[in-house]
Amino acid sequence: MELVDLEIGRHDWATLYCGCLGFAGHLASRLSRLARATTEEEASVDGIHALTESQSIVTATLPVVSVALAALADDVQEPARRRFAELILGVLCSDGQELTPEFDGRDVLVECEDMVRGALWLLYREVLSATSVGTGSYAFEILSIVENDKQRLELVGTLAGQRIAADLRHPPR
Structure with missing residues (x-):
C-alpha cells in the first residue's frame, strides 16, 4: 500500500470539500481502508461514493482520482480494485462542476480526464x-472516455474477450 499511502499523504484533506457537502477530512482514512480491503464487505466503505453520488465535481475530486489511480498501480486486492475503478468512472461520468470560487476558473473534470x-x-x-469482469469492464469504460486512439481501444476490447462485459467487446465505430 505504499503508493496509496504516499498519494493520500500528499493532500490536505481537511481543506478540501467532499460530495457529502462537508470537508473531506474523513476521506483519507476511508480511502486507506478501501485500499486494504480484501472482501466485498470491506470494500463497501461508507462515504467514499458521496464524492460521486452528488454527481458534481468538488475540490476533493482530483486528489481522490489520484489516489484511485495509485491504488490500481499498487498491490490492492480485487474487491478494492473494482471499487477504485468504479470511483474513477463515476467521476468521469459526473455532471461536471458548479462555477464556485474555490475552483478559480479551473475545469477539474478536464483535469481528471487528463x-x-x-x-x-x-x-x-x-x-x-x-x-473479475467488473473490474475489467470499469477499466474499459474509463478507457472509452479518455482514449483518443479508438482503433487501439477496439483491438483491446476484442483481445480482452471474457474479461469484460459482452456489450463492451465490440464498441460502435
Missing part, C-alpha cells in the same frame, strides 16, 4: 489482467 489519460497503460493492464 490525469486518467496519463495512466492509459495502467488501465489497459487492468483490462487485460482483470480477475
